[in-house]
Amino acid sequence: MAKFVLTAGHTHSLPTVLIGEGIIRAGHEVASVMVVSPWQLRRAYRLVRQRGAGWLCRRVGLVRRRASMPSSRLDTLASEMGVRSGRIRSWAWRHGVAVKAVKSLNDSEAVTHLEHLIPDAVIYGGGGILRAPFIQAAGNVLNAHAGPLPDVRGMNAAEWAYLLGARREITIHRIDKGIDTGAPISVRALAEKPMDVDDLRELAVMAGVEEMIEVIREGRWRETSPVTNPQQSRQCFVMASAIREVLNWRIQAEP
Amino acid sequence: MLFGKSYKAERATSVVESKRDVYQAALRRVGEWCLRSERATGGSAAYQLPILGWSKSYPETTGYLIPTLLNVATFTGDNRYREAAERHGRWLLNIQSPEGWWAGGLHPNRSRAPSIFNTGQILKGMNALAAESGCEEWDAAAHRAQAWLLSNMQSEGLWPGGDYRASRTPSYYSEVLWPMAARALETNDGQAAERIRGSLQRIVERRTTEGAFRFWGFDESGFGFTHTIAYTIRGLQEGGLLLDDESIYRAPEAALEKMLRVSELRGGRLPGGFQESWMPDTSFMCLTGNAQTALCLLRMESTQSDDLRVVSGAARMLDAVVDRLPVSGAIAGSRPVWGPYMRGRYPNWAAKYVCDALIELDSRLAREVNEWRSSS
Numbered sequence: 281m282a283k284f285v286l287t288a289g290h291t292h293s294l295p296t297v298l299i300g301e302g303i304i305r306a307g308h309e310v311a312s313v314m315v316v317s318p319w320q321l322r323r324a325y326r327l328v329r330q331r332g333a334g335w336l337c338r339r340v341g342l343v344r345r346r347a348s349m350p351s352s353r354l355d356t357l358a359s360e361m362g363v364r365s366g367r368i369r370s371w372a373w374r375h376g377v378a379v380k381a382v383k384s385l386n387d388s389e390a391v392t393h394l395e396h397l398i399p400d401a402v403i404y405g406g407g408g409i410l411r412a413p414f415i416q417a418a419g420n421v422l423n424a425h426a427g428p429l430p431d432v433r434g435m436n437a438a439e440w441a442y443l444l445g446a447r448r449e450i451t452i453h454r455i456d457k458g459i460d461t462g463a464p465i466s467v468r469a470l471a472e473k474p475m476d477v478d479d480l481r482e483l484a485v486m487a488g489v490e491e492m493i494e495v496i497r498e499g500r501w502r503e504t505s506p507v508t509n510p511q512q513s514r515q516c517f518v519m520a521s522a523i524r525e526v527l528n529w530r531i532q533a534e535p
Numbered sequence: 536m537l538f539g540k541s542y543k544a545e546r547a548t549s550v551v552e553s554k555r556d557v558y559q560a561a562l563r564r565v566g567e568w569c570l571r572s573e574r575a576t577g578g579s580a581a582y583q584l585p586i587l588g589w590s591k592s593y594p595e596t597t598g599y600l601i602p603t604l605l606n607v608a609t610f611t612g613d614n615r616y617r618e619a620a621e622r623h624g625r626w627l628l629n630i631q632s633p634e635g636w637w638a639g640g641l642h643p644n645r646s647r648a649p650s651i652f653n654t655g656q657i658l659k660g661m662n663a664l665a666a667e668s669g670c671e672e673w674d675a676a677a678h679r680a681q682a683w684l685l686s687n688m689q690s691e692g693l694w695p696g697g698d699y700r701a702s703r704t705p706s707y708y709s710e711v712l713w714p715m716a717a718r719a720l721e722t723n724d725g726q727a728a729e730r731i732r733g734s735l736q737r738i739v740e741r742r743t744t745e746g747a748f749r750f751w752g753f754d755e756s757g758f759g760f761t762h763t764i765a766y767t768i769r770g771l772q773e774g775g776l777l778l779d780d781e782s783i784y785r786a787p788e789a790a791l792e793k794m795l796r797v798s799e800l801r802g803g804r805l806p807g808g809f810q811e812s813w814m815p816d817t818s819f820m821c822l823t824g825n826a827q828t829a830l831c832l833l834r835m836e837s838t839q840s841d842d843l844r845v846v847s848g849a850a851r852m853l854d855a856v857v858d859r860l861p862v863s864g865a866i867a868g869s870r871p872v873w874g875p876y877m878r879g880r881y882p883n884w885a886a887k888y889v890c891d892a893l894i895e896l897d898s899r900l901a902r903e904v905n906e907w908r909s910s911s
Contacts (some may be wrong), residue, residue, distance in 0.1 A: 281697045417758065443843055444842075444843065444844075461742055514842065514844055515796075516804075516846065517799035517800075517844070517847070517851075518846040518851070519847055520801070520803075520846075520848075520850035520851045520854060521554050521850070521854065522554040522555070522558070522854075522896070522900055523552060523553045523843055523846060523847040523849075523850060526843075526900065526903055526904065529904065530907060
């Protein structure tokens with residue numbers, strides 16, 4: 281039985297809960313979930329500047345997430361796995377898992393917590409860019425990246441992969457000190473055609489959750505393949521609204 | 536199914552045009568502000584102050600506003616912009632010295648000292664009007680300006696002494712060499728073209744190991760506003776492209792990549808300026824510098840990489856300027872408006888570069904849609 285620690289960028293994260301559920305069902309232990317506290321003014325201010333006030337309203341539940349979609353793909357997967365919500369605290373309470381709220385995953389408090397637990401692997405479910413002390417303390421950090429590596433590194437990877445004509449797949453890989461430059465472990469193709477950009481993102485997140493659970497169940501999380509020139513590909517950043525609209529148009533116009 | 540497909544495509548087209556609609560509306564608003572900046576003399580005011588109103592006309596920026604107005608006229612189909620460009624041109628003809636130079640500073644100005652940089656910028660306007668109308672008068676004015684600029688050039692390729700605040704020719708004088716290169720090619724003057732190539736190479740030699748250019752600011756402190764940094768870059772890009780010299784037009788790539796990365800990490804908001812060591816001043820944004828850098832990125836993308844990630848970076852830089860556009864269409868020098876670049880003022884060149892960038896970005900987005908449509 282291996283010991284895992286999960287991270288999350290918010291107290292409500294359905295992908296993190298689903299992966300945690302998958303780990304427990306595979307007969308392993310979730311020692312802790314480290315959640316970056318969302319209730320920090322500086323963080324809220326930064327997020328609003330980056331993603332807009334509408335995003336924050338949706339996150340804290342002031343606005344319905346997607347009015348046009350009565351049930352998302354992730355919700356369907358959650359109900360298949362018997363998970364009722366993405367609330368980390370209530371899921372952790374049911375399974376007797378400790379929840380550790382931290383200001384930042386790179387804080388000494390978070391690193392000390394990790395050193396104390398000595399996990400076999402940390403599953404990254406959000407919480408910002410990880411610095412060397414955290415990665416060193418964790419030993420093995422796994423991430424589900426929404427695009428093909430090393431071709432599409434960085435943010436909005438599923439969207440960029442689609443737009444740039446790269447392979448439409450997600451990659452489970454180890455996190456190292458670079459941005460998505462760590463050794464890949466496994467890939468899963470996104471076979472289904474999305475309806476729009478939001479749907480594409482959801483498909484990628486769902487594939488990432490499913491593949492991560494499979495990698496853990498099959499014990500492949502200890503294996504890695506060599507990385508080929510990860511720094512050669514241009515890093516992707518948040519897609520501009522105009523380019524996102526181009527992508528949406530392409531997805532919808534594609535036969 | 537044919538109906539279904541075309542309906543879908545039509546609906547999708549309207550989706551992609553929504554952000555372009557925002558850009559086009561912004562262009563119209565900023566363009567109207569440019570028209571309002573015209574003074575009774577025919578020149579464009581350097582800037583607008585919130586209470587005191589318009590400043591005197593500024594020959595330098597009136598000159599390089601001309602190609603922008605001609606482009607806006609073509610883009611919008613509104614002839615008022617073309618007429619304004621011609622009036623600006625006539626005013627500039629009236630105040631050109633017999634030797635071919637234009638004076639520095641606002642007009643009228645007590646010390647009518649000739650200015651290399653201003654003459655270069657006005658040359659852009661004369662070149663544009665000559666190409667647009669084919670009239671002899673614009674051509675003759677451009678010819679005199681070019682002759683004066685060439686006659687004052689040192690054997691090492693740049694100009695003796697400095698201009699404005701620096702004691703030596705700043706690197707952003709690449710923006711003078713660009714219209715000179717265009718003129719040399721237009722008149723098939725191979726000798727002038729070679730001298731201009733040499734001058735651009737002198738500026739390329741100032742590149743540091745980190746990709747910055749020494750003397751890229753108004754003074755020699757090492758600090759440059761993104762406005763003058765983008766001048767340096769654009770002049771090298773355009774001058775190098777005109778002369779078909781890769782060692783020149785690719786020289787600012789490292790600097791652009793650096794600025795793109797910094798901007799992306801800050802949600803499209805470039806710091807107001809950088810030291811030559813790339814130490815940023817994040818206390819403000821230089822709005823014209825943001826728009827100018829977006830233009831440089833779009834130019835790099837169109838000539839070298841064809842990569843939508845670069846277009847996205849440019850769009851985010853421009854979004855950071857136009858997403859909070861006032862109803863008047865005025866673009867401040869700095870954000871916050873009390874920032875050190877053109878403190879409390881709304882310069883006409885900020886509006887000019889925003890118009891240029893909006894047209895360039897819209898054209899790039901239209902190309903993306905059209906190419907994909909024809910390929911599918």
